[in-house]
Amino acid sequence: MQTREGRAPGFWPLAIVFGLFVAFMYGPMFVIFLLSFQGPEGGLTFPMRGFSLHWFRSLAAGLGTVDIGAAFLRSLMLGLVVMALTVLLSVPAGLAFRKKLRGGNALFYVTVASLVMPSIVVSLGIGLQFRLIDTGMKWLLGAVGAQDLLDNYGTALGLFSSALGAHLTWTLPFGLLTMFAVFNRFNPAYEEAARDLGATPWQGFVHVVLPLIAPPVIGVGMFGFTLSWDEIARTSQAIGDVNTLPLELQGLTSTVTTPAIYALGTVTTVVSFLVIGLAFGLGLLLRRRSRTVSP
Template structure:
């Protein structure tokens, strides 16, 4: 397991170390005059690349995708839980979107926006392309959550006179809240580093993954390593925040007991 973790994070650790090169340091070892020089120059005007702008665009896009992912995935999971005419077809069409090559999705979304005169932009066409990637995961998670949800809690609320909205707000949603946070985390992380579905649908301004890819052929200083370290830190902070919220939500709902089927009395 330790060897696997080393293989997984070894390259990232190498980038982290080299990002502390001094002003005269290069792209390879040895480390010369360690300092924060390249971190300080990240948001300065660069001769090549727009690090600050691309990072801002990726964060905004990821946050938008995160919230829309939840707003669609939760009602979709509830609808598929109860079933309706055509629900099976919708389920398989949702899963099938994960099989379509990402570059074809990007091409199709880009052509759709271009031909309709809307133009390709990172906050419109790329936003739609990212949702084709994040929504199936969100829906799958919520289907599993609702399949494990004990309906007795909702039935008790209805028997007590609660409306459907009150039942969802005061009973169902608090129970599934840790999983909703998980869906949010999925949406953010999948969008934040998505490149294939952005390359032909992102428009004139690059998101961070596209900017980093472009920089690998042009940047000859460790500023690229500093950018990689910063974005990795952002990812870990988001994960830590999500895990904290999930833990707090589980404590509030009694450790997720409502998602376990009660034992049948003999």
Template sequence: MEARVLKPVLAVYTLLFILFLYGPFFVLAILSFQQGPEGGPQFPIIEWSTYWYRHIFGLVPPSRIAPLPLGEAMFRSLTLAFMTMIISTVLGVMSAQAFRRKFKGSGFVFYLIVLGMMVPGVLTGLGVSLLANNILGIERHWWSTAFVTHVVYTFPFAFLVMLAILNRFDASVEEAAWSLGVPPARTFRKVTFPLIFPGVLSAMLFAFTLSYDEFSRTLFASGRDQTLPLAIYGTFSVEIHPNVFAFGVLTTVFSFALLAVYAILMGLSVRRAKKVAMQEDIV
């Protein structure tokens, strides 16, 4: 009896959760197809049009609504996210590898790393800004101070992902390589890394997406150069136009494309790991 009641309740809860999660995306998608160039956020749609998508790419005549500042801002965001992804993933793999063995002060180091994801972003960005301006006397830039704040924020996520992966890792395969005289560096490159590569992909995805969307830390630490979230905020903080909705839809599609690439790479990695395991069983 309890199972019969529980299943419909869970089904309704799951449906409501999905609607709450993806509802804003569907609203943005609908409002982005309004008539231009004077159409505003209105519903129901009077006339459907792709004007605002063409407006983003500069394919329509000039109007009173300025195009979104996408060029340099998007380049900064993508470059910053890529830099953060590389450094955070490398640090995460190295740190998680170190935690495979107990060492003195490991508990303190663990909480020190995780602290980066627990401190509010506003405080972190403000602290880095004050440190750079008042103590170090250096100018804030997206590639320096903002980059540091992004690494501090994303590094704990990469570390926790890799820590979970390495905690389930079978160390006997490494010991077998060492017994054959293979150096530790070559063992990691040829044995360990291919087996933990799915976790590395997850850490890279976490670091990239968190950095690409980061606002509060970047607001204080980036200086006069704006990343994409700051540029978009500066645009719609004055007046909201449907070009922002269209860009939100394109950004969401870009995120889904990243997930698709991640799924493909993950599938290839898992297939490769299974192939290696089958070869080991045969031997």
């Protein structure tokens, strides 16, 4: 029942709660944005002292011994690889699970189990596995007498080995759950019509199925990149002797006492928003094209 003003009795209390929730979620981000644009005399707290791009120039010049540019490129490359693999593995898995598979339920629960496992435990387990691989490789090289290879062997831990696996344990379950939901609503009549017209299974997928599921696939890629881009816990024990940008940012919080740390946070957040905006833009473009092509 509505009041004379047209609002339900509980509208304003719920609106206030929602407003407080939004402020709690996004308020700290906007505070960091503001403080990163301070002048040279700015500090880590309010009030702001001037307005300039000084701390972004300071960030570009480097923060002590930390190579921010290299860490940025490492995180960017890792995020792109994670994004590609998440899409390439999630889509075929979604197609496969449309049919009854022997052991499919067990495989599904094993896949999504990493979502409920503490991230640091997953990271420790992956790091331990790769250290065991190191031990085995060194023993094997010593047993076959490959002394030169043994002397030059470092570790199997790395950006595109252990760290990549750690990130996929986080992104793949989200991708799989998304594709399961997509194919659960997908009408197989489109594929049957393509087969009736002489299309092979591959042609049916490329020309019929993929255009219809393209927006969700783009969303899976966006999730893959953004989850990898911001990941710390699953990377911490599985990265080896290099650091991604979030790990460098975490380390700098205890050593950098200027708004340059806020400038770095602003840059990383802007990259995430750009990826999200690009994903939404591609999704809208594909929807418009599908509506234009359809009779």
